Amino acid sequence: MNISTYPASELIVNPDGSIYHLGLRPEQLADTVIVVGDPERVPMISRHFEKIEYRLHKREFVTHTGSYRGVRMTVISSGMGTDNVEILMTELDALANIDLEKRLPKSNPQRLRIVRVGTSGSIQAGVPVGSLLASAVGVGIDTLMCFYDYDTPKEQQLKAAMQQLQQHLALPFEPYAAPASPALLELFSGLTQGVTLTCPGFYAPQGRELRAPARLKNWVQRLQSFEYEGLRLTNLEMETAGYYAMAQLLGHDMISLNAILADRTNGIFAEKPKEVVEELIVYTLDKLAS
Numbered sequence: 001m002n003i004s005t006y007p008a009s010e011l012i013v014n015p016d017g018s019i020y021h022l023g024l025r026p027e028q029l030a031d032t033v034i035v036v037g038d039p040e041r042v043p044m045i046s047r048h049f050e051k052i053e054y055r056l057h058k059r060e061f062v063t064h065t066g067s068y069r070g071v072r073m074t075v076i077s078s079g080m081g082t083d084n085v086e087i088l089m090t091e092l093d094a095l096a097n098i099d100l101e102k103r104l105p106k107s108n109p110q111r112l113r114i115v116r117v118g119t120s121g122s123i124q125a126g127v128p129v130g131s132l133l134a135s136a137v138g139v140g141i142d143t144l145m146c147f148y149d150y151d152t153p154k155e156q157q158l159k160a161a162m163q164q165l166q167q168h169l170a171l172p173f174e175p176y177a178a179p180a181s182p183a184l185l186e187l188f189s190g191l192t193q194g195v196t197l198t199c200p201g202f203y204a205p206q207g208r209e210l211r212a213p214a215r216l217k218n219w220v221q222r223l224q225s226f227e228y229e230g231l232r233l234t235n236l237e238m239e240t241a242g243y244y245a246m247a248q249l250l251g252h253d254m255i256s257l258n259a260i261l262a263d264r265t266n267g268i269f270a271e272k273p274k275e276v277v278e279e280l281i282v283y284t285l286d287k288l289a290s
Helices: 041-046 082-097 151-158 159-169 182-187 219-225 240-250 273-288
Strands: 032-036 051-058 061-068 073-079 111-120 132-140 176-179 193-199 235-237 253-263
Touching: 032 041, 032 182, 032 273, 041 061, 041 073, 041 273, 073 182, 073 273, 082 219, 082 240, 111 273, 132 273, 151 159, 151 176, 151 240, 159 219, 176 240, 176 253, 182 253, 193 240, 235 240, 235 253, 240 253
Parallel strands: 032 073, 032 111, 111 253, 132 193, 193 235
Antiparallel strands: 051 061, 061 073, 111 235, 132 176, 132 253
8 A cells, every 4th residue: 555644544542652453652562462263261361470460341352561571561452353352453563663743654663473372162183171282373254354465375375275175164155274384382381282164153153053053054163074175164153264264464473372162073171161261361371481
């Protein structure tokens, strides 16, 4: 986008100098960012901090910035879904890489280190309830990337698999795929790695059916049976692929870490889900501070 300055209608800055939706000013953002879906998970993480500099709450975006073992970190909630992820990632990037007063890109782009700490459901026997999984690849069956010029080398490598997945699932659009940051995948190499499917909803898009009838039947079984040149889907959630694709577009390091709370094949849910999430939180903080 070749412009002299970003118009006020495109880059919206609040009267206090904060970015529109997040309500954050640049100095309130750390280089290391932990993102969560649930706003209540933010204090679950920040209670481990030695100190908290900022606490902010605007819409579903709850933010705490502080330090853990001497490493400055921001933890922020997105709410659910890739529509919120798009807002969050765009505005985090604007805080890091746009001069909000001059409305111009900064001359030296900053690369944020962003880690999703979330929950997920397994669709493969090798990913049991209670385990922790790092998403090596995110596959999106939402339509967010239809609106972006998303054509990275890795996406092209996975394009044939995505075309096969579209056919396998009888989708009216082609899914997209994006990888985790290699550096962050190495940092969290102690975890099981998987291919995470990002869905545009919690019920029918993930194969759940209560009173509203689902159009695509035997959905979990169809997802479970997909394989293309060794690529198999391991788990389901609602944000990872959006995070990965936006990170690719904006030039940030991103990884999604999942506490597996459900076994969708056998209909099992974790008896103590908070303990599984807490294990992931502590593991994540210790790795980021190592």
